[in-house]
Amino acid sequence: MTRRWITGVMTVLVALALALPLAARVDKSKDAKSAASASMDLLSPATLAGKQLKAASYAVKVDESKVSFLQNGKVVAEAPVTWKDSSTKAQYSSIVTDGNQIREIHFGGKTRYVEVSQ
Helix, strand or coil, X not given: CHHHHHHHHHHHHHHHHHHHHHHHCCCHHHCCCCCEEEEEXXXXXXXXXXXEECCCEEEEEECCCEEEEEECCEEEXXXXXXXXXXXXXXXXXXXXEECCEEEEEECCCXXXXXXXXX
């Protein structure tokens, strides 16, 4: 009986040792501080890093260093960005323009936003 018990304990320990690397793996795609995405509407034409965007709905994705505007799964414009901190959470996702140039992108429910580098 002790032999079975030792075999059972050893089996559990080996299984835990094999599972440990999987549990310790870091998934960078879930880093909420430096990544965001939202569906946003441009109500009038705008420019992003020299690329003219039509008034339309876009999927906006931001990672640590760049923003991408997508339509039908295809990237139509990209630009480098800098993450900034705000003192309050944005009530909704929005695009801030200066003239027709996109300057900032805020994401609903988040205090961090991006400033577009021109």
